[in-house]
Amino acid sequence: xxxxxxxxxxxxxxxxxxxxxxxxxxxxxxxxxxxxxxxxxxxxxxxxxxxxxxxxxxxxxxxxxxxxxxxxxxxxxxxxxxxxxxxxxxxxxxxxxxxxxxx
Amino acid sequence: xxxxxxxxxxxxxxxxxxxxxxxxxxxxxxxxxxxxxxxxxxxxxxxxxxxxxxxxxxxxxxxxxxxxxxxxxxxxxxxxxxxxxxxxxxxxxxxxxxxxxxxxxxxxxxxxxxxxxxxxxxxxxxxxxxxxxxxxxxxxxxxxxxxxxxxxxxxxxxxxxxxxxxxxxxxxxxxxxxxxxxxxxxxxxxxxxxxxxxxxxxxxxxxxxxxxxxxxxxxxxxxxxxxxxxxxxxxxxxxxxxxxxxxxxxxxxxxxxxxxxxxxxxxxxxxxxxxxxxxxxxxxxxxxxx
Numbered sequence: 171x172x173x174x175x176x177x178x179x180x181x182x183x184x185x186x187x188x189x190x191x192x193x194x195x196x197x198x199x200x201x202x203x204x205x206x207x208x209x210x211x212x213x214x215x216x217x218x219x220x221x222x223x224x225x226x227x228x229x230x231x232x233x234x235x236x237x238x239x240x241x242x243x244x245x246x247x248x249x250x251x252x253x254x255x256x257x258x259x260x261x262x263x264x265x266x267x268x269x270x271x272x273x
Numbered sequence: 274x275x276x277x278x279x280x281x282x283x284x285x286x287x288x289x290x291x292x293x294x295x296x297x298x299x300x301x302x303x304x305x306x307x308x309x310x311x312x313x314x315x316x317x318x319x320x321x322x323x324x325x326x327x328x329x330x331x332x333x334x335x336x337x338x339x340x341x342x343x344x345x346x347x348x349x350x351x352x353x354x355x356x357x358x359x360x361x362x363x364x365x366x367x368x369x370x371x372x373x374x375x376x377x378x379x380x381x382x383x384x385x386x387x388x389x390x391x392x393x394x395x396x397x398x399x400x401x402x403x404x405x406x407x408x409x410x411x412x413x414x415x416x417x418x419x420x421x422x423x424x425x426x427x428x429x430x431x432x433x434x435x436x437x438x439x440x441x442x443x444x445x446x447x448x449x450x451x452x453x454x455x456x457x458x459x460x461x462x463x464x465x466x467x468x469x470x471x472x473x474x475x476x477x478x479x480x481x482x483x484x485x486x487x488x489x490x491x492x493x494x495x496x497x498x499x500x501x502x503x504x505x506x507x508x509x510x511x512x513x514x515x516x517x518x519x520x521x522x523x524x525x526x527x528x529x530x531x532x533x534x535x536x537x538x539x540x541x542x543x544x545x546x547x548x549x550x551x552x553x554x555x556x557x558x559x560x561x562x563x
Contacts, residue, residue, distance in 0.1 A: 206505030241410045242397045259397030
């Protein structure tokens with residue numbers, strides 16, 4: 171599934187009200203590890219069905235980063251039924267992401 | 274700034290072994306070393322191949338340095354604080370900055386660790402190991418850096434333009450660095466890092482406390498795993514993850530020797546250095562073609 175851009179405008183519809191679990195990658199352009207996390211998220215999104223994948227730029231969406239207490243990036247949150255079901259801080263491998271998603 | 278084909282961070286057996294191969298393959302090679310590392314403490318090495326008599330760690334390293342130099346590699350003494358990547362590597366050192374197409378991390382295993390109550394539990398919740406990555410989240414807030422050497426001051430300098438207030442905590446260690454003007458230094462030993470969900474402060478062993486929003490750990494010097502994490506390489510805690518060619522997940526970044534875990538022997542470090550060099554030679558040649 172294609173990775174979508176999550177913003178403050180679409181967060182509620184795409185993430186909180188999503189019918190399938192959503193993995194959100196909190197990232198920023200200036201963050202070295204985030205540059206490596208991006209392609210790993212892309213790869214996993216091609217392999218894991220039934221999950222939505224999104225990337226949220228913390229520079230452009232500071233309010234959401236604060237709301238979810240993101241203090242270090244990359245932070246990866248998995249939302250199920252509008253709630254955080256799993257989280258990981260710091261760069262995750264492909265296997266790490268799959269584990270986070272329970273697959 | 275001239276760009277090297279490869280920069281090797283660390284001048285122990287893994288780094289020097291790699292330099293032998295990369296310089297023989299005509300790659301412009303720079304080896305950056307901070308000190309002699311773990312081997313300086315080894316008086317008699319009796320389990321290394323080809324030695325009729327025991328040899329000291331220093332002798333072994335000094336001999337190899339001569340060998341590496343005679344093959345055309347450059348050796349410098351410097352301490353690297355940070356590595357960043359953008360279609361090439363930029364290394365920030367104490368003395369100067371460097372550029373390279375490929376980097377080999379071979380600074381050995383980090384032997385310094387802070388064992389403070391609450392530190393591990395609050396990692397990512399106010400405890401950070403990377404100022405350049407996480408300073409952004411502490412705009413206008415109060416942060417502390419934990420450390421007593423130049424690396425801690427480097428991290429402080431990353432935070433000062435952003436944070437509202439910054440202090441240096443040495444955790445009972447003597448200060449061995451010049452701290453920027455106006456930054457308070459607290460040399461007391463820390464009993465605990467406090468906070469329910471996020472860092473709220475630290476308590477010292479004398480019972481006094483300091484309120485904080487963030488704590489950046491920068492003890493000793495930046496080890497291979499610290500440098501690797503900053504550039505986005507996968508680590509499993511203290512060891513850098515590599516594939517069988519010693520490549521990390523970051524294109525052009527390799528690791529060899531004790532920083533990858535395993536046996537922690539000279540023989541394995543030398544072997545991994547050679548393996549990494551082969552991969553680096555292939556990578557750099559491809560870069561030059563493309």
